Amino acid sequence: xxxxxxxxxxxPYEAGFTSDVEMDSFEPGIDEETIRKISAIKDExxxxxxxxxxxxxxWKTMEEPDWANVSYDxxxxxxIIYYSAPKEKPKKDSLDEVDPAILETYEKLGxxxxxxxxxxxxxxxxxxxxxxxxxxxxxxxAEAGVIFCSVNEAVxxxxxxxxxxxxxxxxxxxxxxxxxxxxxxxxxxxxxxPKGVTSPMELSTYFRINTxxxxxxxxxxxxxxxxSYVSYLEGCTAPQFDTNQLHAAVVELVALxxxxxxxxxVQNWYAGDEDGKGGIYNFVTKRGVCExxxxxxxxxxVETGSAVTWKYPSCILKGDNSVGEFYSVALTNHHQQxxxxxxxxxxxxxxxxxxxxKGISAGVSQNSYRGLVKMMPGAEGARNxxxxxxxxxxxxxxxxxxxxxxxxxxxAQVEHEASTSRIGEDQMFYFLQRGIDEEDAISMIISxxxxxxxxxxxxxxxVEARKLLGIKLEGSVG
Amino acid sequence: xxxxxKDLHVRxxxxxxxxxxxxxxxxxxVHAIMGPNGSGKSTLAKVLAGHPAYxxxxxxxxxxxxxxSELDTxxxxxxxxxxxxxxxxxxxxxxxxxxxxxAYNERRKAQGKDELDPxxxxxxxxxxxxxxxxxxxxxxxxxxxxxxxxxxxxNEILQMAVLExxxxxxxxxxxxxxxxxxxxVAGGINSLSGEDNAVVLVTHYQRILDYVKPDYVHVMTDxxxxxxxxxxxxxxxxxxGYDWVTEEQGAA
Numbered sequence: 001x002x003x004x005x006x007x008x009x010x011x012p013y014e015a016g017f018t019s020d021v022e023m024d025s026f027e028p029g030i031d032e033e034t035i036r037k038i039s040a041i042k043d044e045x046x047x048x049x050x051x052x053x054x055x056x057x058x059w060k061t062m063e064e065p066d067w068a069n070v071s072y073d074x075x076x077x078x079x080i081i082y083y084s085a086p087k088e089k090p091k092k093d094s095l096d097e098v099d100p101a102i103l104e105t106y107e108k109l110g111x112x113x114x115x116x117x118x119x120x121x122x123x124x125x126x127x128x129x130x131x132x133x134x135x136x137x138x139x140x141x142a143e144a145g146v147i148f149c150s151v152n153e154a155v156x157x158x159x160x161x162x163x164x165x166x167x168x169x170x171x172x173x174x175x176x177x178x179x180x181x182x183x184x185x186x187x188x189x190x191x192x193x194p195k196g197v198t199s200p201m202e203l204s205t206y207f208r209i210n211t212x213x214x215x216x217x218x219x220x221x222x223x224x225x226x227x228s229y230v231s232y233l234e235g236c237t238a239p240q241f242d243t244n245q246l247h248a249a250v251v252e253l254v255a256l257x258x259x260x261x262x263x264x265x266v267q268n269w270y271a272g273d274e275d276g277k278g279g280i281y282n283f284v285t286k287r288g289v290c291e292x293x294x295x296x297x298x299x300x301x302v303e304t305g306s307a308v309t310w311k312y313p314s315c316i317l318k319g320d321n322s323v324g325e326f327y328s329v330a331l332t333n334h335h336q337q338x339x340x341x342x343x344x345x346x347x348x349x350x351x352x353x354x355x356x357x358k359g360i361s362a363g364v365s366q367n368s369y370r371g372l373v374k375m376m377p378g379a380e381g382a383r384n385x386x387x388x389x390x391x392x393x394x395x396x397x398x399x400x401x402x403x404x405x406x407x408x409x410x411x412a413q414v415e416h417e418a419s420t421s422r423i424g425e426d427q428m429f430y431f432l433q434r435g436i437d438e439e440d441a442i443s444m445i446i447s448x449x450x451x452x453x454x455x456x457x458x459x460x461x462x463v464e465a466r467k468l469l470g471i472k473l474e475g476s477v478g
Numbered sequence: 479x480x481x482x483x484k485d486l487h488v489r490x491x492x493x494x495x496x497x498x499x500x501x502x503x504x505x506x507x508v509h510a511i512m513g514p515n516g517s518g519k520s521t522l523a524k525v526l527a528g529h530p531a532y533x534x535x536x537x538x539x540x541x542x543x544x545x546x547s548e549l550d551t552x553x554x555x556x557x558x559x560x561x562x563x564x565x566x567x568x569x570x571x572x573x574x575x576x577x578x579x580x581a582y583n584e585r586r587k588a589q590g591k592d593e594l595d596p597x598x599x600x601x602x603x604x605x606x607x608x609x610x611x612x613x614x615x616x617x618x619x620x621x622x623x624x625x626x627x628x629x630x631x632x633n634e635i636l637q638m639a640v641l642e643x644x645x646x647x648x649x650x651x652x653x654x655x656x657x658x659x660x661x662x663v664a665g666g667i668n669s670l671s672g673e674d675n676a677v678v679l680v681t682h683y684q685r686i687l688d689y690v691k692p693d694y695v696h697v698m699t700d701x702x703x704x705x706x707x708x709x710x711x712x713x714x715x716x717x718x719g720y721d722w723v724t725e726e727q728g729a730a
Contacts, residue, residue: 425530430567433527434581434637435555435588444580448571448620 019105021128025084025214030077032056034185041236042152047163055172055182062176068339069368069400072308075215075246075281082184084214087129102128105208124149125205127191127218137201144200146230147192149233151219154190161192165223169252169289169316177248177259177310178285181217185250188218193228193259202458204233207247215246222252224259226292231262231458244272244307249284257319262300264457265313266465269305274363276335279307286313290322293348298325300456301423302465303340312370314343317351317382324353331469332365332397341371341402346379346412355386358450360469361397368400375412382412391449421449443469479540480505480645480676481526486537487594488518488525495521497701498537503625503645503676510687510712511677513698514720519680520564523649526678527561528554539593541645555581555590560643562634564650567588568619574633578603578640585641606639628659635666647678654685664689684716697723 026034035056039049065072086099105128123137125148141148147158155162172182189205201330207218224230236337248267253261263286288297299313326342344353353373361367373384390399401418409468423445431441446469447454454462481503488496495518503509513519525532526539526696528551539546541559569577575596582602583593594602604614610632622630631651638646648667652660667690671677679690687695687709695711696703697720705711705723715723 156514370642427567429527429529429551430563430569433555433561433563434577434641435552435584436580437584439553440580444572444577445569447567451571 001319005240015058019101021086021099021101021105023084023086025081028079030056030080030082030184034082038184038186042155045159045163047159048155048166051167051172052183056184058173059176059179059183062179064176068310068370069366069402070308070310070337072244072281072337075244077180080215082215082217083186083299083314083344084349085186102126123201123203125150125203127187127189127205127207127216139201141203145194145197146199146203147190148203149190151185151188151190151221154192154221158190158192161223162190162221162425165221165252165254166219167252169254169287170250170285175285177283178250179250180286180330181219183249184215185217187217188220188249189222190220191222191230191232193224193230195225196226196227198228199230202231202233203238204235206235206267207249215248217247218249220249220251221254222261222263223254224261224295225257226256228256229260229262232264233458234263234265235268244279244281246281247306249282249286251284251286251313253286253288253297254286255290255292255295255297255322258294259292260298261288262298263288263313265299265301265303266457266468267301267303267305267309268468270307271334271336272307274334276307279336280305281378282306282309282311284311285345286311287316288314288324289316290319290324290348290351293319295319296323296325298323298327298456299342300325300327300453301329302450302453302457302468303328303330303338304468306335306338309336309338309340311340312342314345315353316345316347316352317379318347319351320348321350321352322348323351325456326353326355326357327456328357328369329360329450329453329465329469330358330367330369332362332367333381334363334365336363336365338366339368339370341369343372343374344384345372345376346375346382347376347377348386349380349382351379351382353382353384355384355388356452357386357388358453359388359390359399360393360446360449361390361399362393364396366398366400368402370402370404372404373414373416374405375409375414377408379409379412382409384412386414386416388416388418389449390418391446392420392422395470409415454459479503480542482538482539482540483522483526483680484538486522486525486539487535488521488532489680490532493661494535495532495701496635499698499701499703501696501703503678505644505676506673507681507693508671508677508690509694509696510690510692511698511703512681512684512697512712512715515682517698518701519698520649523561523564523647523678523680526647527551527559532683552584554703556585558585558644559636560641560646562631562638562646562648562651564653566622566625566630566634568623570623572621573604573618574621575600578637582640587659603636603640607636608664609639609669610635611662612636627654628656631655631663632659632666635663635670639666639670642670642675644673644675645678647680649680650682651679652681652683660686661689684712687712699724 035052125135170178172179191342255261297315312338317324330338330340332338357369359367369388375382390400483501486499511519581598697705
């Protein structure tokens with residue numbers, strides 16, 4: 001039975017093609033000159049160049065962290081290309097000048113950017129290697145007062161907002177990869193929702209790595225003013241190379257009083273082949289701050305790709321009554337390694353956080369949940385509920401849970417539940433005896449296991465996520 | 479003939495469990511297979527369904543004339559062979575309605591019939607739930623999760639009612655039931671057995687036979703059916719215990 005399940009898991013990676021696009025790329029390697037060059041190409045204001053240079057100086061003093069439960073060959077930072085952009089620069093208001101090969105790439109990935117084919121009610125920012133190549137529905141959003149554009153454009157058009165918030169949630173000193181990102185980030189998405197506005201549609205960014213030796217260092221900044229709301233989706237794919245590419249992103253979210261940000265990710269970076277060759281190193285820092293009272297930040301992630309994942313979308317609950325949520329499905333197969341989880345830092349009174357983590361391990365993969373719940377002295381009446389469930393498929397993989405709890409206020413309540421299960425012979429026999437074949441059984445069991453998380457995803461994403469897990473797990477249960 | 483078991487030998491790992499079982503079941507019949515713990519009666523039920531833990535070493539199994547050794551577990555199920563589990567399995571996050579609809583539609587597809595959509599199926603299953611006196615709230619609950627022992631058994635009979643199998647093998651469905659639940663479950667079994675199908679009840683105790691009247695009673699000990707008879711045999715067993723059969727066997 002297990003060999004069938006493995007076949008089921010071994011579906012080809014459909015996003016693994018490379019597009020032939022003429023690129024302007026830097027020589028590999030990093031020094032102060034690289035950073036000045038990136039900044040100069042973008043014609044950046046002084047504050048940003050200073051930010052980059054400080055980050056670079058700091059990064060040079062840091063060491064790559066090794067506390068995560070993953071092992072890999074550390075990237076050689078002199079071999080990475082830090083800037084790579086399509087040669088033809090798109091005009092901001094028209095797709096006519098975007099290289100057709102790029103448009104075709106996104107279409108192949110199911111993300112059409114052309115007006116007549118665009119997804120209804122989802123605005124898309126398409127990031128190709130280092131830069132944003134197109135943003136859809138900008139006009140409609142602007143009418144509602146919502147700013148959705150690339151970070152480069154935001155630096156040009158709204159420098160004061162960028163200067164105020166960039167690095168305010170994830171300072172460049174935060175960690176090794178955040179420092180590197182702060183020094184060399186090339187683009188990313190920027191969202192600003194003004195006071196009292198509910199974004200009329202879902203916003204989404206689609207990240208694509210195309211060039212073999214390019215590192216992708218994007219930066220996303222989302223600011224929600226008082227009483228505003230936005231739902232933001234993020235998708236990622238990359239071609240199949242037998243070398244590893246580095247993806248080191250930083251995402252910062254700021255929610256002011258009564259504001260709510262819902263951030264969803266379906267991550268499907270190339271995971272490497274079945275022998276563990278190639279794939280993306282996904283070392284990402286994501287953090288949101290609930291700055292104002294009654295604000296809410298909710299992270300939902302479905303992680304199915306990458307060779308190595310190191311990612312902890314977190315919430316700093318500063319405002320009283322603010323709410324942080326983390327819903328995660330992490331699937332690892334073959335040689336994939338994931339160390340992912342969240343941090344919930346309760347500062348304000350009556351702050352509340354919920355953590356629901358579902359880890360699925362197959363093949364010889366290792367899947368770790370690492371989470372910190374911290375109740376600061378001022379967090380009167382704060383509450384946390386955590387649930388970490390692991391499912392093992394086969395007997396060569398591993399699931400690990402590392403919950404850290406730090407409570408400094410006696411009135412705070414922390415609840416943690418964990419479980420580990422296995423798709424066992426008995427469960428499979430039950431489905432088969434009811435006439436349901438193995439593939440359908442696996443997909444029903446996995447969907448059931450992940451139900452609480454899928455429930456949080458916007459509709460289109462939930463369908464995609466279910467499909468993705470089905471594809472990734474085809475043939476793997478036994 | 480619905481089921482024909484001939485000189486069936488089965489082992490689990492290196493251990494022989496069934497040592498030459500013979501059994502014939504026709505449409506319209508109810509058979510009870512009784513025996514002490516470890517006699518092999520539950521193994522027989524699982525082997526009929528095609529459980530992967532058991533290996534048929536010799537003998538044969540035919541269901542409606544088809545050689546079961548050529549059918550996988552799910553194919554046997556779609557052909558109309560149903561097993562009510564002694565220990566029904568929990569499936570978190572999958573609703574009872576979703577699970578049963580999938581199973582039901584697989585069976586319909588195999589019969590060349592159209593699948594039912596969720597609304598059509600809802601009508602069908604609500605009507606079937608009356609047979610086992612189950613509250614429709616169980617439709618939205620995850621399969622068997624947080625069900626009491628009795629609710630799990632009732633849920634098995636509900637699945638039997640939904641799937642309308644040609645041959646239903648009930649593996650100790652009566653064990654652990656209080657008298658009311660036993661009556662409901664037995665009532666469900668009775669209303670589902672008809673001229674075109676058959677029921678094989680695997681049980682340790684005689685008491686369910688007060689409610690479900692078997693046409694034949696078989697006694698299994700040490701991997702063989704050692705005695706067959708009618709309802710009276712079950713009553714005698716209740717009175718004298720299994721040792722009586724074993725001793726009689728030894729004497730004969």
